[in-house]
Amino acid sequence: MRAPEQPNQASSGFRTGRICRFEQIEQRWLLSAMPIQVGAVYLETDIGADNSGDILEVTWEGGAPGTQLVGLTIDTDKIGDRPFFDTKSGGLGESEYADLQVLDNTGFSIVGSSVDDGGTTLTFTFSGFDAGEKLRFSVDVDEEGYPENNAIADGGEFAGSKLIATFTAPHYHDETDSDIFWNAYDAKLLESELNLPPRQASHHRRAFPRRPDGRRHLRYATNALADLD
Ligand SMILES: [Ca+2]
Ligand SMILES: [Ca+2]
Ligand SMILES: [Ca+2]
DSSP: OOOOOOTTBOTTSOBOSOOOOOOOOOOOOOOOOSOEEEEEEEEOOOSSSOOSOEEEEEEEEEOSTTOEEEEEEEEOOOSSSOEEEOOSSSSSOSSOOOOOEEEEOTTSEEEEEEEOTTOSEEEEEEEEEOTTOEEEEEEOEEEOOSSSOBSOOOHHHHTTOEEEEEEEOTTSOOEEEEEEEESSOHHHHHHHTOSOOOOOHHHHHHHSOBOTTSOBOOOOEEEEEEEEO
8 A cells, every 4th residue: 555645745756845844833821820719708796785896707719829819908888878997986986896806817917907997998918818818807897877877787788898809920910800799699609619608697687686776686797709810
């Protein structure tokens, strides 16, 4: 059986001027890394005194090797009655107050933080905040109202607030993205696979007795998940 003709070989058997070789191509860089999932859960922890601070938990997963969460902002300036941070005596705020307190930052450093009494923006900057690590902090959150402000800002009232996160990674530009907090979030949390607590409103509604003013103690959770591709 005769071998098929090679493309650079004439039928006479003499080689032509064409030479087969591998084409040199430009170096290829991976343009997309594993997507980043970042989430936060807010917990209204008022048990009648409003001085213990409401709790927020933040964690993230994914990203290229070496990715770090370097900045985080929670912005409660939203449509409708706005939650705000009640960090000091006097000024804006209802009932008691509680300043920002970091409860857990195992594995990374908090470079800076800022929040104003009566303000709607709370900001952190971090160093070494790697995937899977978690920030827990507390701060009193109240809510605007008429004719009076409200010492309780439950999950439904906190929902709509923004979570803004900035990531850095070697060989990549810094990436900033945002998402809003949702009250009914369990399906979203399940999909994200983030290590954050599920919504637990009904359990705690039953668990706590009524406040002296007749309101029920609420321990609503709400969260936000931001996807950065
Ligand atoms: Ca205040
Ligand atoms: Ca307060
Ligand atoms: Ca409060």
